[in-house]
Amino acid sequence: MITGKSRSRGRLLGVSVRLSASLLVLILFAVLVYRIVDGVSGARFTRAVAHHSPVAPNVKLSVIWAQTGTWPQRLRASVDRGSLWLSDLRGYPVVLNFWASWCSPCQREAAVLVSAAKARRGRVVFVGVDVNDPTGDARRFLRAHDVPYVAVHSAQSITDRFGLIGLPETFYVDSRGRIREVTRGELSAAKLDRGLARAAQN
Numbered sequence: 001m002i003t004g005k006s007r008s009r010g011r012l013l014g015v016s017v018r019l020s021a022s023l024l025v026l027i028l029f030a031v032l033v034y035r036i037v038d039g040v041s042g043a044r045f046t047r048a049v050a051h052h053s054p055v056a057p058n059v060k061l062s063v064i065w066a067q068t069g070t071w072p073q074r075l076r077a078s079v080d081r082g083s084l085w086l087s088d089l090r091g092y093p094v095v096l097n098f099w100a101s102w103c104s105p106c107q108r109e110a111a112v113l114v115s116a117a118k119a120r121r122g123r124v125v126f127v128g129v130d131v132n133d134p135t136g137d138a139r140r141f142l143r144a145h146d147v148p149y150v151a152v153h154s155a156q157s158i159t160d161r162f163g164l165i166g167l168p169e170t171f172y173v174d175s176r177g178r179i180r181e182v183t184r185g186e187l188s189a190a191k192l193d194r195g196l197a198r199a200a201q202n
C-alpha cells in the first residue's frame with residue numbers, strides 16, 4: 001500500500017532528478033560555449049600570426065627544469081633566478097612548445113623536439129611550457145625524455161594570451177620577439193623545420 005508519505009518522497013525524488021538533469025545540461029552547454037569561444041579566439045590568433053607576425057606576449061615564466069645545455073651561453077644565467085621573461089630571449093629564434101605529461105601527442109613529439117634542440121645547440125632557444133600539470137608529473141616526463149632545454153610552468157594568463165586551443169601547440173618566435181608561425185597539434189620534424197625557417201626570417 002502506497003502511503004501519502006511515500007508519494008511525497010517519490011515526488012521529491014522526481015523533482016531532484018529533473019533538477020540534476022537540468023543542471024547537467026546547463027553545465028555541458030557552458031562547456032560547449034567556452035570551447036567555441038576559445039576556439040574562435042585561437043583561430044583569430046592563428047590568422048594574426050599568419051598575416052601580421054604579432055609580438056609575442058612578454059610573459060613571466062617560472063622555471064621547473066633548469067637544463068640549459070642547448071641554450072646560447074649568454075642566456076643561461078637568466079635561468080638561475082628561477083623565472084625569466086620571454087623578452088629575455090630576444091636575439092635568438094625561440095621554439096615555445098606547450099605540452100603536458102598526460103598528453104599522448106606530447107609524448108610522441110618529445111623525441112623530435114629533443115633531437116632538434118641538440119642539432120641547433122647555441123643557435124635556437126627551445127622552451128617547454130608545461131600546462132595544467134602537477135610539477136612532479138612534469139619533471140618525471142622531462143626526465144623520461146631526457147629533455148636538454150629549459151621547461152617552465154604555465155599560468156592561465158599565458159595560455160589565454162597565446163590563444164591556446166589544445167595540446168600540444170608550438171610557437172616559433174623570431175630574434176626580434178615576433179611570432180612567425182604556429183603548429184597546432186603534434187609536431188613532425190618537417191613541421192618543426194618549416195616553423196624554424198619562418199622564425200629565421202627577419
